[in-house]
Amino acid sequence: MSARIIDGNAVSRKIRSDCAERVARLRAERNVTPSLAVIIVGDDQASRIYVRNKMKAAEDVGVISRLHDFAADADPDLVLHLIDRLNDDPLVHGILVQLPLPPQFNIYSVLHRIHPRKDVDGFHLYNVGGLVVGRTVFSPCTPYGVMKLLQHVGIEVAGQNAVIVGASNIVGKPMALMLMQQEATVAICHARTRDLAQFTILADILVVAAGVPGLIVPQMVKSGAVVIDVGINRLPSGKIVGDVDFEGVRGKASYITPVPGGVGPMTVTMLISNTILSAEQASAAPALDDPFARADIPLEQI
Numbered sequence: 095m096s097a098r099i100i101d102g103n104a105v106s107r108k109i110r111s112d113c114a115e116r117v118a119r120l121r122a123e124r125n126v127t128p129s130l131a132v133i134i135v136g137d138d139q140a141s142r143i144y145v146r147n148k149m150k151a152a153e154d155v156g157v158i159s160r161l162h163d164f165a166a167d168a169d170p171d172l173v174l175h176l177i178d179r180l181n182d183d184p185l186v187h188g189i190l191v192q193l194p195l196p197p198q199f200n201i202y203s204v205l206h207r208i209h210p211r212k213d214v215d216g217f218h219l220y221n222v223g224g225l226v227v228g229r230t231v232f233s234p235c236t237p238y239g240v241m242k243l244l245q246h247v248g249i250e251v252a253g254q255n256a257v258i259v260g261a262s263n264i265v266g267k268p269m270a271l272m273l274m275q276q277e278a279t280v281a282i283c284h285a286r287t288r289d290l291a292q293f294t295i296l297a298d299i300l301v302v303a304a305g306v307p308g309l310i311v312p313q314m315v316k317s318g319a320v321v322i323d324v325g326i327n328r329l330p331s332g333k334i335v336g337d338v339d340f341e342g343v344r345g346k347a348s349y350i351t352p353v354p355g356g357v358g359p360m361t362v363t364m365l366i367s368n369t370i371l372s373a374e375q376a377s378a379a380p381a382l383d384d385p386f387a388r389a390d391i392p393l394e395q396i
């Protein structure tokens with residue numbers, strides 16, 4: 095068998111074109127232009143490239159994006175005060191703090207300062223909780239992108255064995271919740287898992303987000319599995335590869351995502367989609383049963 099390749103660039107193009115239409119509709123019908131505030135601290139080169147890609151993708155579909163750039167030794171209070179201002183600004187619909195942050199920052203105090211209604215990365219506890227109970231507001235962009243890829247190629251998730259390799263807060267854990275919400279049977283493996291292969295071999299859907307190049311080899315993959323590679327690793331040669339031995343595993347899987355050009359572009363696309371969703375929600379009548387429906391209600395009053 096030779097796996098069909100899931101083209102994340104093509105799926106992204108389709109969703110981004112829908113995004114452009116949603117922006118045009120918001121402008122025409124509500125006189126609202128979605129806007130994303132991006133905060134970056136320090137000079138991590140990979141983070142700077144990611145941020146540039148996110149802002150370019152936003153602008154391509156008509157979403158305004160504004161960069162707030164801090165030096166590596168920035169005082170965390172300055173960033174927290176900026177977040178307060180952005181929370182209060184009705185013209186800002188999404189706030190993204192690029193991770194990682196320098197060591198003087200407490201990541202959680204920063205992420206939890208963002209109003210849940212502007213938390214387009216889906217990292218605030220309110221949004222994490224929404225994911226747990228199946229009432230998501232903003233889904234974290236990478237696992238959300240994976241779900242969209244599965245949907246796009248028509249993979250039925252319900253009843254499938256899904257195995258996730260990697261238990262991070264950004265990818266592995268939310269991925270498990272999303273697959274569970276769609277009635278997959280889910281296992282999460284991580285760096286302390288003994289005999290990884292005994293789990294991965296059972297997977298109908300295998301999602302790998304471990305950050306270890308070549309971790310998944312053909313012997314670990316069930317024949318006909320759908321293999322989603324979230325890894326982005328730069329080899330000493332400069333080549334970018336995922337966590338899956340692509341050439342080997344494509345001979346065994348039914349579908350596989352390439353790296354680059356698989357999950358990566360979807361992460362950016364879902365961030366843009368979430369930002370537009372935030373603008374759609376902010377300009378619609380608030381749902382009566384949802385105390386977070388209006389971003390202008392201070393958190394402490396909820």
Ligand code: GUN
Pocket residue numbers: 190191192193194215235236264361
């Ligand atoms: N750093 C690595 N991945 C992400 C992400 O999805 N969002 C943010 N804000 N930072 C990241």
